[in-house]
Amino acid sequence: MITVELEAAVAGPETDRRRRLAAPAAVATLTAAATAYLFAVDPNHPGHYPVCPTYAIAGIYCPGCGMLRATHDLAHGDLAGAMQRNPLAPFLLLGLVLGWGAWVWSRWTGRRIRWEPAPWTPWLLAAAFVAFTIARNIPGWTWASPA
Secondary structure: OHHHHHHHHHHOHHHHHHHHOHHHHHHHHHHHHHHHHHHHOOOOOOOOOOOOHHHHHHOOOOOOOOHHHHHHHHHOOOHHHHHHHOOOHHHHHHHHHHHHHHHHHHHHHOOOOOOOOOOOHHHHHHHHHHHHHHHOOOOOOOOOOOO
């Protein structure tokens, strides 16, 4: 135990910061690798990726349907194509990038980020989930359908 404390004291704040940033760096590396694969292998051609389980079992589009194709389109710089595949994808991916950035900032500064959502937040998200699922399965509403 004393050895660990001495190593931390000798290593200094720069080594401590590198340790704190290891997890965000690993997530960034894995995400970059997955995005590079998705950039290279087009999900519009069948056989490379599994079919959505909700679509395969129930025959309806879930809120995540079209997310791989939308991410592929975004990786190629096609925002309009991404919006056609899944209108939530650009906003969700932007939120994930911003969340990752906040995580990196908290690790860099050594301060914890506290987010305490309102008690009704899960109910709002559940209602939005159901509403979007219904909207993308209404016949004729092609703006929400990933097809």
